[in-house]
Amino acid sequence: MKILVLNGSPKKKSDTFRMTDRFLKGLNQTQEHEVRIINVIEKKIAPCSGCFGCWQNMDGRCVIGDDQNGILDLYREADLILWSFPLYCYGMPSHLKALLDRTIPLLKMKMIQEEDGTVRHEALVDFSKKHTLVLCGCGFPDWEGNFDALRMQCRQCFGNLTMVCVPETPMLNVPAAAVVADPLLAAFEEAGEEYGRSLSLSPETIARLETPMIPKEAYIRIVNGI
Template sequence: MKALILNGGSGNGRGEACRKIKDAATQEFRSRGLEVTAYDLDGMNIKPCRGCFACWVKHPGTCAIQDDAENVVRSIVASEVVLWITPVTFGGYSSALKKALDRSIPILLPFFIKVHGEIHHPQRYEKRRKILAAGTLANPDGEAPLIFHGLVRRNAINMASLRTETCVVSENADDAAAADAVRGLLLAAEIS
């Protein structure tokens, strides 16, 4: 089984908690026998989606922009578990993670289907995955975690996730707290 970690943390202080989560997740996945691929998105050459839909109409399944996002998308398609890690900003993702997720639309088809009364795009590939997300917060914020959980769940529906679990960790968390958060995610997602 393959696990993919998309670390949207930056190289500055806000990214330190994300790095701790990434390191803990790598160790936890490997201890469960999963093959792990991890990307530190902030240091990669991933340009923003242009919204040109070339990935749907000109060359289906392939983005017109040739950069590091191509490898990220291939890894998403090949994985059974994907973990998104990001500082939570106004309840949302870091720009690095947002760009990578936006650029993953080639895994969808340009058609529409109805799922539980909602309109969605069908998946291009049969393989489905579990999507986990770990956010970090600098200071307690009553609404940001709720917004983050909701955003992740909505995005996971669009990606036809088999299971979706989220957590939010303090940016001041030590290695043990990061590891506990990751173990909690894996337990909730039934990844043993």
């Protein structure tokens, strides 16, 4: 399987990528996959200019001549696109959002209405066999609502979607928290194996991965230094 990993953390030592790294390790245990990791922050990806030149040309390319067209080539070829990023203001970091916006050359202007009434653009490439995995970490403890906007956006934008949203991820890079971080990272490795076998994760596995490492009140006390 060709896997394109879009690492959206701007940091060298990403909390989120620690989970992604272990997930990929598990995934590669089932079978050796071709994994291509893009550190999006290192790429030149201008914001979409909204010109719709891509829809005039209908060639699957963006008219802006920066790094995005190379990423679109990889996007088209990939069987699995793994988005790994921290939650920023309840969404994805802006440099990654620029990349997402500029995938519209892979769609047509033509609109399709689904049976449930939703409307989307017809795809220019075959997305039906592509899978999307979103692994998102965040700094808040677990609370209802923190990931809502992101979940909604990803459901609208991606097909064959599996999503894992993990609270308290700064703890993954704190050596003193290893006693709770290591079991979570081990669970990510197991989840990678599961995904490699079935191209999906069971609700139980997702629930395990999204379970806070420590209770909300304890986390807030530690962050506040009290």
